[in-house]
Amino acid sequence: MIEVAASRKECFFEDLHVNDQMTVTYQVGGGGHLDIDFWLADPENNALAKHIKQNTGSVSITAEKDGRHEYCFSNQMSSIADKTVSFNVHGIIYITDDDIVAPIEREIRSLAHGLTSVKDEQEYIVVRERRHRNTAESTNTRVKWWSVLQAIVLFSVVGWQVYYLKSFFEVKRII
Incomplete structure (x- = not known):
């Protein structure tokens, strides 16, 4: 990396x-x-x-x-x-055909190639998991702040409505 x-x-x-x-x-x-x-x-x-x-x-x-x-x-x-x-x-x-390769050596090379492929795939999965986790955490943070903003707006509207309704019931005397 x-x-x-x-x-x-x-x-x-x-x-x-x-x-x-x-x-x-x-x-x-x-x-x-x-x-x-x-x-x-x-x-x-x-x-x-x-x-x-x-x-x-x-x-x-x-x-x-x-x-x-x-x-x-x-x-x-x-x-x-x-x-x-x-x-x-x-x-x-x-390796040229002139080189005599024992069957066990061919199998070892085949296994080594397979292990390399598995290692590459695991590293790819780790990078993808990290990227997806970062996306999920970012989304979670945005949802949290959106919820906080909604709560503030809700309490502000409730406070304004109580104040406004209270003004209907106040007695206004004109002398």
Whole structure:
């Protein structure tokens, strides 16, 4: 989880070899309109993926070149609000057919991939739960203050009515 300041961008790098696979998933957990710009570039700075003003996203690539692949989260469209972004990066290292892999090692890799998927899903659920809890608390606060305002208005109207009705029963003497 990272904090991307207003009018800033945060970039990260992964060194990949040909046929390595990499997946980046992200979600904006707080700040502003809950949107962020994201892009992924190869070692020659060619854009492989670009998301503009998205609150969540996932990008999977298979490296076509050896080198450092860059992915960035940009909050340059906002001049006030900082953004909190939760993201996961995971990948699969390509193994040629020349490498002999034991069946147990294949199963271990399969289980590791499954565990990574479960971990990513749990982190996604935690971010969503936090966002929904914040929404529920905000709604609760608004309802409370609306109820207080209604009570004040009700007592004000009751007080005015008592005063007004009392004036009907006052004896006015004209001499």
